[in-house]
Amino acid sequence: AIRMTQSPPSFSASTGDRVTLACRASQDITGYLAWYQQKPGKAPRLLMFAASTLQHGVPSRFSGSGSGTNFTLTISCLQSEDFATYFCQQYYYDPPTFGQGTRVDI
Amino acid sequence: QVEMLESGPGLVKPSETLSLTCTVSGGSISGYSWSWIRQTPGLGLEWIGYVHYSGTSNYNPALKSRATFSVDTSKNQFSLTLTSVTATDTAVYFCARHSRASYATFDFWGQGSLVTVSS
Numbered sequence: 001a002i003r004m005t006q007s008p009p010s011f012s013a014s015t016g017d018r019v020t021l022a023c024r025a026s027q028d029i030t031g032y033l034a035w036y037q038q039k040p041g042k043a044p045r046l047l048m049f050a051a052s053t054l055q056h057g058v059p060s061r062f063s064g065s066g067s068g069t070n071f072t073l074t075i076s077c078l079q080s081e082d083f084a085t086y087f088c089q090q091y092y093y094d095p096p097t098f099g100q101g102t103r104v105d106i
Numbered sequence: 107q108v109e110m111l112e113s114g115p116g117l118v119k120p121s122e123t124l125s126l127t128c129t130v131s132g133g134s135i136s137g138y139s140w141s142w143i144r145q146t147p148g149l150g151l152e153w154i155g156y157v158h159y160s161g162t163s164n165y166n167p168a169l170k171s172r173a174t175f176s177v178d179t180s181k182n183q184f185s186l187t188l189t190s191v192t193a194t195d196t197a198v199y200f201c202a203r204h205s206r207a208s209y210a211t212f213d214f215w216g217q218g219s220l221v222t223v224s225s
Contacts, residue, residue, distance in 0.1 A: 043200055043216060091210035
């Protein structure tokens with residue numbers, strides 16, 4: 001199965017910061033990459049698919065980029081509701097696989 | 107707004123069978139594929155497999171054929187059974203809908219059901 005590696009595992013930030021999260025695939029997945037946000041005790045929420053396409057209803061401060069094996073999720077101006085764990089997921093190969101997540105703390 | 111709710115026993119004994127049902131409301135199960143995904147602190151999010159509303163399924167080979175899915179369109183439900191469970195099957199189990207915009211991504215999720223495998 002394709003291994004998805006996220007970095008860093010966690011970090012601290014402040015409201016208003018611009019933050020960039022990284023995700024690397026163990027093989028070329030072209031652009032078949034999704035990002036999810038998860039808050040404690042809740043289900044993941046789909047933020048983005050096809051590496052850079054925002055899911056309906058997701059604020060425009062979220063953006064994604066990358067192709068091949070290296071991808072990033074950027075939050076341009078961190079809001080209080082953005083403190084959460086973020087997961088990447090590849091869906092180019094079967095089975096779909098997820099990264100271990102990056103937790104964004106205050 | 108689609109809502110999904112997992113139901114089933116929260117405690118299963120080792121070597122027995124785990125059974126969960128996902129009930130979909132606010133939308134029809136028809137026309138979509140539906141996945142089961144589990145989450146543990148150690149392994150993170152693991153895709154178990156999917157069932158299409160027509161009944162066809164695809165499974166994660168890592169589950170070594172222990173998983174089986176079924177779908178009941180008349181009840182707007184789909185189900186997971188996982189046989190021969192061990193402590194490593196202890197997890198929060200989510201049901202999730204496949205997005206039509208990007209097939210193997212998941213746009214609606216249930217709240218999750220914690221299943222503990224213990225004697």
